Amino acid sequence: MHIGIIGGGHVGQALALALRRAGHHPTLLLRDLARGGGDAVAPLAPLPGAEAYILATPHEAAEEALAAVEPGTVPVLDATNPLAMGPDGLDLAFGFDDSGAERIARALPGLRLAKVFNTTGADVMADAARFTPRPVMFAAGDDGYARTIAIQLATDIGFEAVDAGPLRAARLLEAHAMLWIDLAMRRGLGRDFAFALRRAGTP
Ligand SMILES: NC(=O)c1ccc[n+]([C@@H]2O[C@H](COP(=O)([O-])OP(=O)(O)OC[C@H]3O[C@@H](n4cnc5c(N)ncnc54)[C@H](OP(=O)(O)O)[C@@H]3O)[C@@H](O)[C@H]2O)c1
Numbered sequence: 001m002h003i004g005i006i007g008g009g010h011v012g013q014a015l016a017l018a019l020r021r022a023g024h025h026p027t028l029l030l031r032d033l034a035r036g037g038g039d040a041v042a043p044l045a046p047l048p049g050a051e052a053y054i055l056a057t058p059h060e061a062a063e064e065a066l067a068a069v070e071p072g073t074v075p076v077l078d079a080t081n082p083l084a085m086g087p088d089g090l091d092l093a094f095g096f097d098d099s100g101a102e103r104i105a106r107a108l109p110g111l112r113l114a115k116v117f118n119t120t121g122a123d124v125m126a127d128a129a130r131f132t133p134r135p136v137m138f139a140a141g142d143d144g145y146a147r148t149i150a151i152q153l154a155t156d157i158g159f160e161a162v163d164a165g166p167l168r169a170a171r172l173l174e175a176h177a178m179l180w181i182d183l184a185m186r187r188g189l190g191r192d193f194a195f196a197l198r199r200a201g202t203p
Helices: 010-021 059-069 100-107 122-126 144-156 167-185
Strands: 002-006 025-030 041-043 052-055 076-078 083-086 089-092 113-115 136-139 160-163
Touching: 002 010, 002 059, 010 025, 010 122, 052 059, 059 100, 076 100, 076 144, 089 167, 100 113, 100 167, 113 136, 113 144, 113 167, 136 144, 136 167, 144 160
Parallel strands: 002 025, 002 052, 025 041, 052 076, 076 113, 136 160
Antiparallel strands: 083 089
16 A cells, blocks of 8 residues: 655654555655655655555644645544643643544544554554564544554554444543553553453463
8 A cells, every 4th residue: 555654753664664564655754854764755745646644743743734634535544642741740631531533533524534553662563573472453433444444554564453443442542552651661661562462262
């Protein structure tokens, strides 16, 4: 698939690497082309032939970045986490009764949006195949096609992809991401770990 990745930071670069390894054709869409190396970069604008976009900017940049890309009917996969400093340090900006993804959907009605690639670290996403068993990746969205693409791409780059249901579940996935961040940054686990889904009776 031809995939426009909006943002060329840790997540954008990790997903570009993994998707290219899986046989896809990612292009990093950058607001400042001088910040991207290599040839698979393009300005922050609609990508001709794009079959999916991945949003890999800070959450607060989502609307501005999507306005520049004009996704139309092309699915958008939201990898962002809405983070803010609270009294106890880094926390979810909107608490547990809302999510960044639902806010994007409310701001941009008609967007074919799915939440995915937000619940583990960029290093894990760069090469999920390093982990045995495969790490889990959840996808949520009200648009069945966007959710299917999210599940397909997560599977392609080495995750056990799990359908987490409607976009409302993004509030669970963003909280799940917060758990990963808390364990990585405050509980000493570092960045090189991932959650896996285990079923009784399987190796
Ligand atoms: N890091 C992780 O392990 C991880 C894992 C899962 C999810 N996430 C989430 O994924 C998102 C990206 O994280 P990251 O670690 O990759 O961040 P990052 O390294 O800071 O990269 C952010 C990227 O977004 C671009 N950007 C910022 N504002 C923009 C705008 N208005 N329009 C277009 N592009 C813009 C930046 O461009 P410039 O270089 O021009 O500033 C940069 O390329 C965040 O929402 C984060 O919460 C992160």
